[in-house]
Amino acid sequence: GAVVSQHPSRVICKSGTSVKIECRSLDFQATTMFWYRQFPKQSLMLMATSNEGSKATYEQGVEKDKFLINHASLTLSTLTVTSAHPEDSSFYICSARGWRNYNEQFFGPGTRLTVL
Amino acid sequence: AQSVTQLDSHVSVSEGTPVLLRCNYSSSYSPSLFWYVQHPNKGLQLLLKYTSAATLVKGINGFEAEFKKSETSFHLTKPSAHMSDAAEYFCVVIKGEYGNKLVFGAGTILRVKS
Numbered sequence: 001g002a003v004v005s006q007h008p009s010r011v012i013c014k015s016g017t018s019v020k021i022e023c024r025s026l027d028f029q030a031t032t033m034f035w036y037r038q039f040p041k042q043s044l045m046l047m048a049t050s051n052e053g054s055k056a057t058y059e060q061g062v063e064k065d066k067f068l069i070n071h072a073s074l075t076l077s078t079l080t081v082t083s084a085h086p087e088d089s090s091f092y093i094c095s096a097r098g099w100r101n102y103n104e105q106f107f108g109p110g111t112r113l114t115v116l
Numbered sequence: 117a118q119s120v121t122q123l124d125s126h127v128s129v130s131e132g133t134p135v136l137l138r139c140n141y142s143s144s145y146s147p148s149l150f151w152y153v154q155h156p157n158k159g160l161q162l163l164l165k166y167t168s169a170a171t172l173v174k175g176i177n178g179f180e181a182e183f184k185k186s187e188t189s190f191h192l193t194k195p196s197a198h199m200s201d202a203a204e205y206f207c208v209v210i211k212g213e214y215g216n217k218l219v220f221g222a223g224t225i226l227r228v229k230s
Contacts, residue, residue: 004159032216043206043220044160093159095218105218107152109159 003027004096006108013084014116021079021111023094029074030096034105035067038091050077084115118143118211120190122221130229135179135194137224139207142188148210149190150218151181155203163205166190177201202228 003026013019023033032051036044048069050056056069066088068080077096081088091112095105123138141147148167152160164175171183181192190207207221 006159034218043222044218045220046217049216095160104162104165106162107160 002098002104002106004030004094004106004108006092006094006111008111009109010112010114012114012116015085016083018080018082019084019113021081021092021094021113023077023079023096023108025075025096025098025106028096028098028100028106030077030098031074032097033071033077034095034097035069035077035079036093036095038093038110040091044093047079081113084113086115089113089115118147118209118219120149120207120209120219120221122205122207122224124224125222126225126227128227128229129197131199132196135192135197135201135226137192137205137207137226139190139192139221140188141190141207141209143209149181149183150208150210151175151179151190151192152206152208153203154206154223160206163192197226197228199228199230202226 005024007022035047038044047062048056048058050069050071052074058064071077091110093110095107097105119142121140146168150165151163154160163179164173166173166183174180179194204223204225206223208218211217211219
């Protein structure tokens, strides 16, 4: 149990376009979802936290207008990178937490974004 | 503030020998600590977690970690390395009033030689 999926796994886009990444909890209801980014050879950095039905809370230094997060249901959150630029190229990972095991986050497999 | 420091960026061991990945934490209160593993281009998998119960925590794939408050350490060990253990390992602490935020260490890349 506690499986989280992400789609797509890889995406390549042109500079200036927008990209949407989906994060789904497949077998549990995710009351909270988290979005991280991981630059090559670096650790994960939390970008934002989203609770179902409310606005996301962004970490300091993360542009909320550039990284749009929607958590419209208990099983789906989306991250849209708007007007992507090459510096946005990164590995984006989501995680989800449900009612049970409040301290544990279950991670998706990640999405590799490359902006040309 | 809660933080973790992984003392080695790379560790190399021979197959069948013990593994030791070191992590020190900083916390103003009793922390919740985790070890995650990440294989190339894959998501993170939880190895084990410490949440103020037994100080010796056993995880999956033969890994275990011991919480030592006097040393502020939470080192990850395994008696005998397997080739499939080659991956990146992250020591993680929970931060935030409601346990919302995971703070990741810089990671340790484990290489297993045949």
